[in-house]
Amino acid sequence: xxxxxxxxxxxxxxxxxxxxxxxxxxxxxxxxxxxxxxxxxxxxxxxxxxxxxxxxxxxxxxxxxxxxxxxxxxxxxxxxxxxxxxxxxxxxxxxxxxxxxxxxxxxxxxxxxxxxxxxxxxxxxxxxxxxxxxxxxxxxxxxxxxxxxxxxxxxxxxxxxxxxxxxxxxxxxxxxxxxxxxxxxxxxxxxxxxxxxxxxxxxxxxxxxxxxxxxxxxxxxxxxxxxxx
Amino acid sequence: xxxxxxxxxxxxxxxxxxxxxxxxxxxxxxxxxxxxxxxxxxxxxxxxxxxxxxxxxxxxxxxxxxxxxxxxxxxxxxxxxxxxxxxxxxxxxxxxxxxxxxxxxxxxxxxxxxxxxxxxxxxxxxxxxxxxxxxxxxxxxxxxxxxxxxxxxxxxxxxxxxxxxxxxxxxxxxxxxxxxxxxxxxxxxxxxxxxxxxxxxxxxxxxxxxxxxxxxxxxxxxxxxxxxxxxxxxxxxxxxxxxxxxxxxxxxxxxxxxxxxxxxxxxxxxxxxx
Numbered sequence: 001x002x003x004x005x006x007x008x009x010x011x012x013x014x015x016x017x018x019x020x021x022x023x024x025x026x027x028x029x030x031x032x033x034x035x036x037x038x039x040x041x042x043x044x045x046x047x048x049x050x051x052x053x054x055x056x057x058x059x060x061x062x063x064x065x066x067x068x069x070x071x072x073x074x075x076x077x078x079x080x081x082x083x084x085x086x087x088x089x090x091x092x093x094x095x096x097x098x099x100x101x102x103x104x105x106x107x108x109x110x111x112x113x114x115x116x117x118x119x120x121x122x123x124x125x126x127x128x129x130x131x132x133x134x135x136x137x138x139x140x141x142x143x144x145x146x147x148x149x150x151x152x153x154x155x156x157x158x159x160x161x162x163x164x165x166x167x168x169x170x171x172x173x174x175x176x177x178x179x180x181x182x183x184x185x186x187x188x189x190x191x192x193x194x195x196x197x198x199x200x201x202x203x204x205x206x207x208x209x210x211x212x213x214x215x216x217x218x219x220x221x222x223x224x225x226x227x228x229x
Numbered sequence: 230x231x232x233x234x235x236x237x238x239x240x241x242x243x244x245x246x247x248x249x250x251x252x253x254x255x256x257x258x259x260x261x262x263x264x265x266x267x268x269x270x271x272x273x274x275x276x277x278x279x280x281x282x283x284x285x286x287x288x289x290x291x292x293x294x295x296x297x298x299x300x301x302x303x304x305x306x307x308x309x310x311x312x313x314x315x316x317x318x319x320x321x322x323x324x325x326x327x328x329x330x331x332x333x334x335x336x337x338x339x340x341x342x343x344x345x346x347x348x349x350x351x352x353x354x355x356x357x358x359x360x361x362x363x364x365x366x367x368x369x370x371x372x373x374x375x376x377x378x379x380x381x382x383x384x385x386x387x388x389x390x391x392x393x394x395x396x397x398x399x400x401x402x403x404x405x406x407x408x409x410x411x412x413x414x415x416x417x418x419x420x421x422x423x424x425x426x427x428x429x430x431x432x433x434x435x436x437x438x439x440x441x442x443x444x445x446x447x448x449x450x451x452x453x454x455x456x457x458x459x460x461x462x463x464x465x466x467x468x469x470x471x472x473x474x475x476x477x478x479x480x481x482x483x484x485x486x487x488x489x490x491x492x493x494x495x496x497x498x499x500x501x502x503x
Contacts, residue, residue, distance in 0.1 A: 135310075
C-alpha cells in the first residue's frame with residue numbers, strides 16, 4: 001500500500017452540511033442514541049462518491065476515508081450499509097463509464113483513480129476485494145487503448161494506478177496484467193501520435209513492472225533525477 | 230486462481246457487468262470459441278448455431294449456484310459487487326472457523342486421550358480429526374447466514390450482555406446451534422427456529438415514539454457536542470455493541486449513553502478534522 005500524499009485532504013473544501021456529515025461519520029458517528037440510520041450512511045457514501053468523481057485530489061484519498069467508516073460501522077453495529085451502498089454506486093458508475101468518458105475525460109479519470117483507491121484500501125480480511133479485480137482491469141485496459149493513450153491525462157492516470165496497485169493486481173490475475181502490458185508495449189512501439197511525455201510514462205512503467213514493480217536505481221536516476229524529492 | 234481472460238464476458242458466470250464494446254452474444258461467442266466443451270460437458274462447435282444454443286441455455290438453465298474449476302468453491306449467483314464482497318467475507322470467516330474448530334477438537338481429543346492413558350485405560354482414540362464434522366462449504370455458509378440473522382438482533386445483543394457464557398445453563402439459556410455438527414437439513418432448520426424463539430425472551434420492551442422524535446429534532450451540532458463530552462468520560466472496552474440497525478422501533482436505554490468506544494476512536498484516520 002503506497003503511502004498517501006503528505007497533504008491530508010482539508011475538510012473545509014466541502015460545504016458546511018457535508019462537513020458535519022463527514023465529521024460525524026469519521027468519528028464513528030454512531031452514537032448510541034443517534035442511531036446511524038441507513039439513510040445517513042447512504043448519504044455519506046454518496047457524498048464521497050460524488051466528490052471523488054469531481055475532484056482528483058480527493059479521489060486519491062477517499063479510499064482511506066471509506067476504510068475508516070467501514071471499520072467503524074462494522075465495529076459499532078456490525079453492519080455494512082456504507083460499504084454496500086458505496087459498492088453499488090461504484091458499480092453503477094462502472095456500467096456507465098463509457099458515457100462518462102465521452103462526456104468528460106476528467107470525470108472518467110477521477111472514477112478510475114477512485115476505484116483503484118478503494119481497491120487499495122478496502123480490504124476484506126486483509127485481502128483485496130475479488131469482486132473488483134476484473135472491473136479494475138477493465139478500466140485500465142480501457143486506458144491502454146489507442147484513443148486513450150493519446151491523452152496525457154489518461155496515460156498519467158494509468159501509470160499512477162499501476163504504481164500504486166500493480167503488484168497487488170498482478171497477484172490476483174497475472175493473465176490480465178500480461179494482456180494489459182501487451183497493449184502497452186504495442187502502444188509504445190506502434191502508436192504514431194503519442195506525445196513524448198506519454199512515451200516516457202509508458203517506458204517507465206514497462207521498466208517498473210519488468211523490475212518486479214520496482215525501479216532499479218539507475219532507472220530511477222534516469223526518470224526522476226530532475227524531480228525534486 | 231482467477232479464470233481466463235475471456236471469462237469476463239461470461240454470460241452465465243457470477244459476473245454480470247457488461248463490456249461496453251461487445252454485445253452479449255458476441256461476448257459469449259468469443260468465450261465459447263476458446264473452450265472445448267460446453268456447460269454440459271459436450272464438445273462444442275465453434276459456429277453460429279452454438280451461439281444460439283448457448284444463449285438459450287444461458288437464459289433457461291441457470292442453477293442457483295455454480296462451481297468453476299479455477300474458483301475457490303461453490304458460489305451462489307451475485308448480481309452485484311456488494312453481495313459478492315459480503316459473500317467473500319463470509320466464506321473467509323467460515324474457513325477461519327473451520328480451522329479454529331478443528332484445533333479445538335484436536336486439543337480436546339488429545340486431552341481426552343492423555344487422561345485415558347494416564348488413568349491406565351487400554352482404550353485409545355484412533356483418528357484425532359472428528360469424522361462426523363460438517364465440512365461442506367456451501368452448507369456451512371448457509372448455516373452461518375442463518376446464525377448471523379439470529380445474532381444480528383437486539384435480543385441477542387441484550388442476551389449476551391445479560392448472561393455471560395460461563396453462567397449459561399443448558400436448557401434454560403438459548404445456545405447457538407453448532408454449524409460443524411452433522412445434522413439433516415430439517416433438523417438444523419428446526420434448531421435454528423427454536424433458538425430464535427428462545428432469544429425472543431430478550432426482546433427489548435416496545436417504547437413510545439416520543440423518544441425517537443426528540444432525537445430526530447437534535448441537530449448535528451448538539452450531537453457532536455454530546456459525543457465529545459462523552460468521550461472525555463472513561464468508557465470500557467466492552468461497550469462496542471451499541472444500537473443495532475435492524476430494528477427500527479427499538480428502545481434506547483437511558484443508561485447507555487457512553488462515549489464512542491475506544492476501539493472506534495483508534496480507527497480514525499489522520500484526516501484533518503479541524
